[in-house]
Amino acid sequence: MHVSTIKQMEQYARENSGVISLSQGIPYMGSDPSIRDEVVYSIMQNKVDAYSDPQGLVELRDAISQKLQKDEKRYSPHEILITTGAVEAMAATLLAITTPGDEVIIPTPTYVSFFQITKTASLRAITLPLQEDKNWTLDCDLLESIITAKTKAIILCNPNNPTGSIYDKKTLLAITELAEKYNFFIIIDEVYKNMLYEDSKMYSITTDNKFKERIITIVSFSKDFSLTGWRVGFLYTSSALINMILPVHDTLVNCAPVISQYAALAALKDDERIIAAHLDAYREQRNIVESYLQKLTEYISWYKPQGSYFFFPKLLIQKDDSQFCLDLLQKQKLAIVPGSAFGPGGEGHVRICFGRNKADIIKGMERFVAYCNAL
Amino acid sequence: MHVSTIKQMEQYARENSGVISLSQGIPYMGSDPSIRDEVVYSIMQNKVDAYSDPQGLVELRDAISQKLQKDEKRYSPHEILITTGAVEAMAATLLAITTPGDEVIIPTPTYVSFFQITKTASLRAITLPLQEDKNWTLDCDLLESIITAKTKAIILCNPNNPTGSIYDKKTLLAITELAEKYNFFIIIDEVYKNMLYEDSKMYSITTDNKFKERIITIVSFSKDFSLTGWRVGFLYTSSALINMILPVHDTLVNCAPVISQYAALAALKDDERIIAAHLDAYREQRNIVESYLQKLTEYISWYKPQGSYFFFPKLLIQKDDSQFCLDLLQKQKLAIVPGSAFGPGGEGHVRICFGRNKADIIKGMERFVAYCNAL
Numbered sequence: 001m002h003v004s005t006i007k008q009m010e011q012y013a014r015e016n017s018g019v020i021s022l023s024q025g026i027p028y029m030g031s032d033p034s035i036r037d038e039v040v041y042s043i044m045q046n047k048v049d050a051y052s053d054p055q056g057l058v059e060l061r062d063a064i065s066q067k068l069q070k071d072e073k074r075y076s077p078h079e080i081l082i083t084t085g086a087v088e089a090m091a092a093t094l095l096a097i098t099t100p101g102d103e104v105i106i107p108t109p110t111y112v113s114f115f116q117i118t119k120t121a122s123l124r125a126i127t128l129p130l131q132e133d134k135n136w137t138l139d140c141d142l143l144e145s146i147i148t149a150k151t152k153a154i155i156l157c158n159p160n161n162p163t164g165s166i167y168d169k170k171t172l173l174a175i176t177e178l179a180e181k182y183n184f185f186i187i188i189d190e191v192y193k194n195m196l197y198e199d200s201k202m203y204s205i206t207t208d209n210k211f212k213e214r215i216i217t218i219v220s221f222s223k224d225f226s227l228t229g230w231r232v233g234f235l236y237t238s239s240a241l242i243n244m245i246l247p248v249h250d251t252l253v254n255c256a257p258v259i260s261q262y263a264a265l266a267a268l269k270d271d272e273r274i275i276a277a278h279l280d281a282y283r284e285q286r287n288i289v290e291s292y293l294q295k296l297t298e299y300i301s302w303y304k305p306q307g308s309y310f311f312f313p314k315l316l317i318q319k320d321d322s323q324f325c326l327d328l329l330q331k332q333k334l335a336i337v338p339g340s341a342f343g344p345g346g347e348g349h350v351r352i353c354f355g356r357n358k359a360d361i362i363k364g365m366e367r368f369v370a371y372c373n374a375l
Numbered sequence: 376m377h378v379s380t381i382k383q384m385e386q387y388a389r390e391n392s393g394v395i396s397l398s399q400g401i402p403y404m405g406s407d408p409s410i411r412d413e414v415v416y417s418i419m420q421n422k423v424d425a426y427s428d429p430q431g432l433v434e435l436r437d438a439i440s441q442k443l444q445k446d447e448k449r450y451s452p453h454e455i456l457i458t459t460g461a462v463e464a465m466a467a468t469l470l471a472i473t474t475p476g477d478e479v480i481i482p483t484p485t486y487v488s489f490f491q492i493t494k495t496a497s498l499r500a501i502t503l504p505l506q507e508d509k510n511w512t513l514d515c516d517l518l519e520s521i522i523t524a525k526t527k528a529i530i531l532c533n534p535n536n537p538t539g540s541i542y543d544k545k546t547l548l549a550i551t552e553l554a555e556k557y558n559f560f561i562i563i564d565e566v567y568k569n570m571l572y573e574d575s576k577m578y579s580i581t582t583d584n585k586f587k588e589r590i591i592t593i594v595s596f597s598k599d600f601s602l603t604g605w606r607v608g609f610l611y612t613s614s615a616l617i618n619m620i621l622p623v624h625d626t627l628v629n630c631a632p633v634i635s636q637y638a639a640l641a642a643l644k645d646d647e648r649i650i651a652a653h654l655d656a657y658r659e660q661r662n663i664v665e666s667y668l669q670k671l672t673e674y675i676s677w678y679k680p681q682g683s684y685f686f687f688p689k690l691l692i693q694k695d696d697s698q699f700c701l702d703l704l705q706k707q708k709l710a711i712v713p714g715s716a717f718g719p720g721g722e723g724h725v726r727i728c729f730g731r732n733k734a735d736i737i738k739g740m741e742r743f744v745a746y747c748n749a750l
Contacts, residue, residue, distance in 0.1 A: 004622075004625070007429060007625065011428060014428070024426070026425045026426055027424075027425075030421045030424050031418075031423075031424045036418050036419070039418065040415055040418070043406075043411050043414065043415070044411070046405045048604050048605070049402075049405050049406045049601055049602060049603065049604050049605070050401045050402075050603050050604050051399070051401060051603045051604055052604060053386060053389070054382060084459055084463075084606065084628050084632070085628060085629055087626060087627065087628060087629050088459075088627060088628050091626060091627045091628075095495050095496075096495075099497070100475040100497050113625075113626055116622060116623075116625070116626035117626045117627075120470050120471075120623050120626050120627075121470075122474070122475050122497065226424050227424060228424065228425050228426045228629075229423050229424050229425050229426050229427060229630075229632065229633030229634065230423070230424070230632055230633070230634060231459070231606075231628060231629065231630070231631070231632040231633075232632075247491060248491075248495050250379070250382065250488075250491070251462060251466060251488055251491035251492045251495050252462065252463060252466045252492075252495075252627060252628075253459050253460060253462060253463050253466075253606060253627075253628065254460055254462050254603075254606065255604070255606070256606070257459070257604065257605055257606040257632040257634075257635055258604030258605070258606075259604065259605060259632075259634055259635070260632055260634070
């Protein structure tokens with residue numbers, strides 16, 4: 001097992017001057033001043049030095065519970081677990097609910113970390129290629145055909161990284177029916193849930209309480225609030241599942257960093273304003289990237305992302321995505337991610353992040369255009 | 376699996392007014408002002424919002440490498456991994472170097488989290504009771520007798536929590552010889568390495584480079600610098616092992632919280648002063664606790680701890696440690712930890728933490744004396 005291609009790209013960009021990176025999903029904006037003020041205040045009030053309750057600060061779980069209620073999701077503070085980012089939530093969940101050898105279904109292409117954590121937990125990742133020709137939708141008949149007695153869970157990333165696509169209500173309900181029928185869990189990574197464009201709507205199956213025992217939803221503060229370095233996120237599910245996941249979380253990290261929990265608390269106090277400001281910037285940057293891609297219709301094809309901050313264009317000429325990215329890096333000093341890093345169906349594509357800063361995006365896309373035009 | 380007895384005790388104390396807790400090892404002092412200043416500066420300099428390199432900030436690994444060199448340990452920044460506290464270091468290490476079903480030898484009584492993480496990683500914990508009558512030393516013949524073909528590692532806590540004992544040079548070298556002979560890893564948790572009393576000396580086998588490929592040493596910033604809530608620690612080993620552990624660390628937490636990495640960096644800038652100040656306080660509090668215990672020689676016996684901030688007295692009359700602790704909590708509102716939580720050999724003992732604040736220690740020990748005298 002190696003550190004992901006994404007991080008290798010990012011590291012290369014960090015260590016080699018002149019390289020522009022549109023690879024790792026790092027929001028370019030700094031954290032909001034209101035968050036920083038609250039954090040400094042918490043330090044001075046001696047609130048952050050000692051461990052918190054392993055489940056997380058009660059105030060933070062209260063605040064999350066209230067926010068969820070606004071979205072018609074009824075989860076009490078006991079049904080919420082504060083984690084060291086979304087990846088720790090995923091790790092704790094999988095390690096808690098599975099036994100080595102279990103199968104986990106992963107629709108692909110998707111977030112590369114899902115493969116790493118299934119491997120770490122000694123699970124079998126059963127990949128299910130999404131239908132690219134239908135904007136990366138999931139074929140539920142195909143899903144049913146790969147379910148076995150060992151299927152313990154399906155992992156959905158919604159909106160999906162790297163495709164920027166969203167699972168529709170019908171598909172989500174069909175997956176839930178299959179989960180009921182064959183008795184497996186649904187783990188939903190909703191890290192990009194607040195990054196939706198135009199009239200994209202995201203349906204959430206967790207509004208229906210009857211599936212609570214079966215669905216674990218994972219959310220992060222990293223992307224919406226530019227807090228990737230702070231490592232704080234949460235999950236919500238039934239209290240029975242929380243009781244299974246909490247001891248594993250406790251043994252992995254003890255508790256989420258307390259200072260970051262206060263950052264999250266501050267973020268939620270003014271979340272609508274902060275998220276809207278981020279989204280305005282991403283919307284503009286999404287249009288900028290597309291304006292460049294439109295110059296390249298003979299080299300690539302793409303779907304405009306409904307959510308997230310990624311484009312995932314298909315390569316029409318130089319189809320070897322790894323070679324493409326390496327060449328691009330060498331010739332134009334632009335780091336983006338080869339699609340094959342995201343699992344079956346990802347090969348022959350590249351991922352471009354438009355969450356980075358605008359100047360980098362413009363300069364990067366000019367390099368991208370120059371590279372393609374020289375193919 | 377449940378959240379540990381220690382944390383249950385701590386939570387009970389937190390939620391019930393009037394209860395004094397000498398249970399969880401939470402240093403009572405706040406973080407040093409120099410650390411806070413540096414952290415605030417890092418926030419304002421926009422340094423903490425984005426992910427760091429998964430392995431950790433280069434500056435921090437450089438600083439650690441230099442500190443290790445002062446102790447005659449030669450580890451380059453590439454051989455150091457910054458983690459989300461010591462528990463994540465342990466989790467990442469075990470998940471990286473083992474396969475489900477492997478055996479891990481754990482001398483007991485010891486830190487309860489070791490049992491939880493072996494369970495989480497689907498490993499078999501093979502406990503090896505320490506010799507209480509020889510101040511909790513390890514019998515190397517007994518160790519050799521329980522080694523099997525499935526033995527993958529031994530976990531040593533040095534100084535040991537909860538016994539406060541230190542493994543001597545002879546024992547450590549004998550363990551290393553066995554590790555060489557039977558080909559297993561040695562994971563050393565040195566979280567309390569800077570909390571040594573009187574003329575206690577700690578020998579470290581990592582000064583000899585020839586064992587580098589076999590030994591993973593785990594250190595935390597939590598205890599020495601009162602940074603438990605910040606979740607930052609590190610491990611050092613060979614770069615071959617780092618390359619195995621790093622991807623697992625990456626999939627568990629992505630990177631250690633960046634703000635906490637800056638806190639750690641600040642801590643190392645003035646570590647001798649900060650550690651000395653802590654140690655002065657602990658030394659005094661250790662004497663205070665012992666002065667109370669000396670009033671109870673008919674009820675308990677104990678070794679004065681060589682390291683750590685725990686006493687682990689043996690109960691001579693009411694020998695059921697769980698019952699003892701529950702009664703003590705109900706009758707005197709004092710929370711301490713039953714010894715059976717720390718594995719075989721721990722039963723019939725209780726753990727008292729003297730790292731908490733002095734007023735609590737005095738009030739708590741008065742309650743402890745009052746409870747024993749009423750037995």
